Amino acid sequence: MRLDKKVVLITGAGGGIGQAAVRKFVSEGAKVMLADIGTESTQSLVDELGSDQCACVAVDVTQADQVENMVRATVDTFGGIDVFVANAGIEGKVGSIIDTDVSNLDNVMAVNVRGVWLGLHYVVPVMRDGGGGSIMITSSGAGVQGSPNTACYNASKHAVIGLMRCAALEFAQFGIRVNTVNPGAVETRMMASIVDGFAEVGAGDFRAMVEAVTPLGRYGQPDEVANMMVFLGSDESSYCTGSVYMVDGGNAT
Amino acid sequence: MAFDFKDKVVLITGAGAGLGYACAVAFANAGAKIAITDISQDALDKAVDDLNASGAEVLGLLNDASDSADVNAMLGAIVARFGRLDIAVNNAGTATPLQEFHEVSEAEFDRVIAVNLKGVWLCMQAEIRQMLEQGCGRIVNMASATSRNTFPNASPYVTSKFAVAGLTRTVAVEYADRDIRINAICPGNVATPLVVSLVEDLSVLATKHAIKRLGTPEEVANGVMFLASDLSSFSTGSLLEVDGGWNAI
Numbered sequence: 265m266r267l268d269k270k271v272v273l274i275t276g277a278g279g280g281i282g283q284a285a286v287r288k289f290v291s292e293g294a295k296v297m298l299a300d301i302g303t304e305s306t307q308s309l310v311d312e313l314g315s316d317q318c319a320c321v322a323v324d325v326t327q328a329d330q331v332e333n334m335v336r337a338t339v340d341t342f343g344g345i346d347v348f349v350a351n352a353g354i355e356g357k358v359g360s361i362i363d364t365d366v367s368n369l370d371n372v373m374a375v376n377v378r379g380v381w382l383g384l385h386y387v388v389p390v391m392r393d394g395g396g397g398s399i400m401i402t403s404s405g406a407g408v409q410g411s412p413n414t415a416c417y418n419a420s421k422h423a424v425i426g427l428m429r430c431a432a433l434e435f436a437q438f439g440i441r442v443n444t445v446n447p448g449a450v451e452t453r454m455m456a457s458i459v460d461g462f463a464e465v466g467a468g469d470f471r472a473m474v475e476a477v478t479p480l481g482r483y484g485q486p487d488e489v490a491n492m493m494v495f496l497g498s499d500e501s502s503y504c505t506g507s508v509y510m511v512d513g514g515n516a517t
Numbered sequence: 518m519a520f521d522f523k524d525k526v527v528l529i530t531g532a533g534a535g536l537g538y539a540c541a542v543a544f545a546n547a548g549a550k551i552a553i554t555d556i557s558q559d560a561l562d563k564a565v566d567d568l569n570a571s572g573a574e575v576l577g578l579l580n581d582a583s584d585s586a587d588v589n590a591m592l593g594a595i596v597a598r599f600g601r602l603d604i605a606v607n608n609a610g611t612a613t614p615l616q617e618f619h620e621v622s623e624a625e626f627d628r629v630i631a632v633n634l635k636g637v638w639l640c641m642q643a644e645i646r647q648m649l650e651q652g653c654g655r656i657v658n659m660a661s662a663t664s665r666n667t668f669p670n671a672s673p674y675v676t677s678k679f680a681v682a683g684l685t686r687t688v689a690v691e692y693a694d695r696d697i698r699i700n701a702i703c704p705g706n707v708a709t710p711l712v713v714s715l716v717e718d719l720s721v722l723a724t725k726h727a728i729k730r731l732g733t734p735e736e737v738a739n740g741v742m743f744l745a746s747d748l749s750s751f752s753t754g755s756l757l758e759v760d761g762g763w764n765a766i
Contacts, residue, residue: 266519429765436727436762448751479693479753488751495743500519503705503736506727506765507758514693517686517754 265293266498271342273297273335275325275383276352278305280452281402284486285349285493290317292494294347297338299323301352325352325379328386335386344394347497348387350380350424351402355454356416358461369416376420377427384431388440396439400496401428403444405512413467414458421446425508432506441505445492448512449474450484479514520742523548526599527745528591530582530640531609533560535709536659539734540606540741545573547742552595552602554580554609582609582636592643601651604745605644607637608659610677615670615715626673633677634684641688645697653696657744658685660701662760671715682756689754698753700744705760707732727762 272289276282277298283305289296290313298306298320306320319341323334338345356372357364380401391397406414407421425444432442449455449471462470475481492511495501510516520543527544531537533555541553545568553568555561558579565577576598581587595602611632613625637658648654663675664682682701689699706712706722708731716722723730740759743749758764 432762432765433727436729441728441762479690480751481694484751488749491748491750492752495519495748498519500739500743501736501759503728503732503759503761504740506762507760509757510755511749511751512755513751514689514754517690 266494266500267347268293270294270346270497271297271338271344272347272349272497273299273338273345273387274349274351275299275323275334275379276402277320278309279351280454281447281450281486281489282351283309284490285351286318287313288487288490288494289497292498295342297321297341299334299352325382326374328382331379331382332386335390339390345387345390346394346397348383348391348397348399349402349493349497350383350399352379353402353420355414355458355461358413358458358467359465360413361415363465364416369419372416372420373423376417377423380424380427384427388435388438391440392435392438397441398497398501399431399440399442400493401442401444403428403446403508405446405448405510405515407444407446408508408510408516413462413465429506436505441501443496443504443506444508445489445496446508446510446512447489448478448484448510448515450486450489452486455483477515478512479517482513484511484513519748520547520746522604522742522746525549525603526552526595526601527604527606528552528554528595528602528644529606529608530554530580530636531556533557533564535711536704536707536734536737537606537608538564539738540608541568541575542571543735543738543742544604545571545575549604550574550599552576552578552599554578554582554591556581556609582640583631585639588639588643592647596647602644602647602654604655604657605640606657606659606741606745607640609636610659610711612671612674612711612715617670618672621673629673629677633674634680637681637684641684641699645688645692648697649695655745656697656699657741658699658701660685660703660756662703662705662758662763664701664703664756665764685756686754693753698749700749700752700755700757702737702740702744703756703758703760704737704740705732705763707734707737709734725763725766726760727765730761732759732761
């Protein structure tokens with residue numbers, strides 16, 4: 265198995281892409297710590313997949329003490345961290361910059377950027393002491409492209425690419441690889457929320473717009489993103505670091 | 518290993534040595550039937566012998582990727598032997614000796630562009646015509662970390678690799694609605710015969726990469742197989758970097 269004996273910590277594990285990734289990681293032999301803002305969405309997955317293979321922990325990734333606790337819980341349960349997926353993120357509110365309260369920017373940046381920074385801050389020393397590992401940050405098609413009405417989200421997803429590149433250069437000496445995975449439109453609760461947001465502000469049928477400009481002509485499935493995460497988490501990608509990995513149906517073309 | 522290409526028909530151009538040969542070995546080990554080409558008869562014969570010895574089903578074709586008649590004959594031979602073409606890895610490439618831009622001869626520029634750009638163009642045309650008949654296909658072009666980065670004194674090569682990235686992305690969009698996925702891989706430096714022939718001190722080259730070593734042919738082959746497999750079913754027109762962090766610097 266491609267992740268045999270590896271310990272994976274994933275935030276946002278209860279979301280659409282997170283759950284798919286957990287299933288793939290477990291099926292490839294990994295021990296997985298599922299972290300999310302609560303444990304309602306993750307505990308049922310732990311029950312289903314078996315507590316010998318996975319466990320869950322509640323974390324608000326914007327709070328340093330909680331992130332530190334999440335890392336400690338992972339080490340206490342599974343003995344280390346080989347793969348860290350900084351996947352927790354929120355979409356925020358849909359709307360034009362001039363119509364949006366600045367609190368939306370603060371909220372989105374807190375989870376999507378501060379949360380990732382904190383994850384790196386606490387995970388990397390553990391990974392370094394364990395001899396190395398692989399980190400991936402869930403960015404987005406919105407990390408390399410613009411879109412009206414989602415400025416806070418897009419800014420946050422661009423930001424983590426810069427964070428990733430710096431982290432890749434800082435941590436290569438420890439045998440730690442750092443990359444982003446950039447999903448395009450994927451069939452998840454978050455995408456449905458963004459589509460609703462566009463409808464609410466009278467900005468049109470976002471799903472139809474996205475499908476029209478996606479060369480493959482459809483939404484992606486969470487599994488398709490999870491496949492990239494397994495590749496980047498495994499030793500198959502041992503020479504991959506500091507890069508942006510699109511899983512976007514060709515959208516960024 | 519993750520990859521299963523049992524009974525898939527895979528073409529790898531420029532597979533007599535280096536990255537192409539590593540891809541041929543990897544696909545053969547994953548169960549594929551492979552067609553390999555090279556411009557050197559000696560390199561081709563050795564690669565075919567070695568692959569045959571490992572039990573692979575392999576068709577070797579002497580081929581100049583920059584010659585359209587040769588490329589069309591290559592596709593004809595593959596279809597005659599295997600009946601179809603599931604995956605094509607357009608890897609054949611060349612480079613000039615490292616030299617300053619104003620010293621590069623027109624003939625050297627033309628040769629690099631002919632193989633690295635026109636060769637990919639011609640091969641993709643022939644491959645896509647076959648894949649349209651079948652109703653599906655997967656193409657992986659050998660781009661480079663220098664599809665996005667500079668490499669001083671390698672201007673013809675860098676020019677050709679930037680062009681391959683643009684060609685890959687555009688053609689990917691054209692055929693996305695017909696189940697032909699087209700992506701490129703962007704390797705950093707690997708100690709292939711081509712790189713060794715051009716670069717005096719590989720240890721200096723290694724320091725250009727965040728990982729501080731050169732890549733291995735197998736690491737590049739892993740990326741190629743990922744793009745050629747169903748694991749990348751939502752990726753087309755993408756550039757997959759296997760470059761040890763060169764682009765992050």
